[in-house]
Amino acid sequence: MVETSQTRSERRSIPTRLERQNPLTFVAYVALLAFVLWSFQGAGWSFSALVSGGPSMVDFLSRAWPPTTERLPQLSTALLETFQMALAGTVIGVILSVPLAMMATRGLTRPTVLGRAFGASARLLIAFFRTVPDLVWALVFVISVGLGPFAGTLAIAVDTIGFCGRFFAESMEDVEKGPGEALTAAGASRLDTIFCAVIPAAMPSFITTSLFALEKATRSSVVLGLVGAGGIGIELKVAMDFFDYQLAMTIILMIFALVLVVERLGSIARRNILEGNSQ
């Protein structure tokens, strides 16, 4: 009896299972759900098309198998070019990201009107580079520098600045403030403090972000070929246009292998860096 009454009094003090919802929040949830359902309709979601599309998919696969090896040397060259575009574009993008991210980092620039204006414009530029899709950049660069891998490299560089600029700046904002304060107290200049205290502390994050950028660039460099910006993408488009599905399958598998290798190597490198094995 005593135990039961104790349990009861305890039970009284426990909060209820679900917190009472604000009616406005509830309406917002319902509206969100309705919008999601409506979006499926807007996206042309159709189970019948999915079912009837199945046999066509099987047909494509049966005609694509086995992949052909006849143009393997040419395709390998194109694949290498794709990766070279990705690597060169990422390296340029990462290098240019560092000064831009330094300007964009809150708390790093001078707390004056001019400093704030610089910071805001750097953040705006990075956001612009990031929000415009890489394919659009590729189209723009094909127009300005002509067809070929250089246009693709530039597109990747700009896309990398949009990606790395943001994450570099965020990691520099998150750096522990103590070492920087210590150097300021010792009379170091703002630039000294950034290079001695902020960047070394943010370096692991810089490296992992750059490796992610390289993986991302490898994937997107494949697609950039579709608009004539160099690499293996154009080969895939031609193979598809000529209904040469066996060749298309070869190209798809080669792309798969490349992306997989880059991602594996990237994750091994990241793990080593985060464990601090390499410095």
Next chain:
Amino acid sequence: MQTAALTTGAQAPAVPPPSPTSPAKPDLAIRGLCKSFEANRAILTDVSFSIANKEAVALIGSNGAGKSTALRCAMRLIEPDSGEAVLFGTELRSAKARQLRKIRSDVGFVFQKHNLVPRVSALTNVVHGNLGRASGVRGWSQAFSGRQIRERAYACLERVGLSEQAMKRADQLSGGQSQRVAIARALMQQPKMIVADEPVASLDPVAGQEVMDLFHHLAKEEGITLLFTTHNVAHALAYSDRVVALRGGKVELDQTSAVLSSSDLNEFYG
């Protein structure tokens, strides 16, 4: 510095000239310092004290009494709301950026948490101590520094007994070792004064004793002025010439250590 001293002399001809080796002119003078971070909650309300050349002063007070804020305002690491801090004869609030860096380079600031840069070597951390005097790439890492700077940094590590750990990464040192590297970094500045904000609060008693002994030794040997905050009443009495106690953002005690007992100081933690 010399010109500043001359102008001061010229502006006050009526006052009897101070003797050349006057101990009366303080290294640090804080007058009427006020600071609040939030409205209605003042951390410092009218704090004034001064520290003479080669003097060792302990600043005590319970948590939130304003010790750290007072030290940071004294170095203008944070801007006081009102009041002034005069460091080596220069009023810091009116000092230009370059002048401020020069004055700061004369003061070695040691923090409760060592505040070393992780992932770089102990030696590089010590080399950083010279940035106030020589800004730029060559001071960013021991690898870029000239022979003279590297030798001086190594000598500073030797002074704190850590020359064998010179190339060890700062984040792989123990707490006591880290704090000693931080002191070596302060020594690299060739400071006229060392300001230490609870330098042993995160260390075990033995390491804390070692660090305090090191401070004492350096201050007496080099004639460096010392200002430190502490919660350890025994340290406050043993390592200072004078104790300043803060309570509620005000100076409540400013007395020569020789006439104080630990019960006098314990009162501020009651």
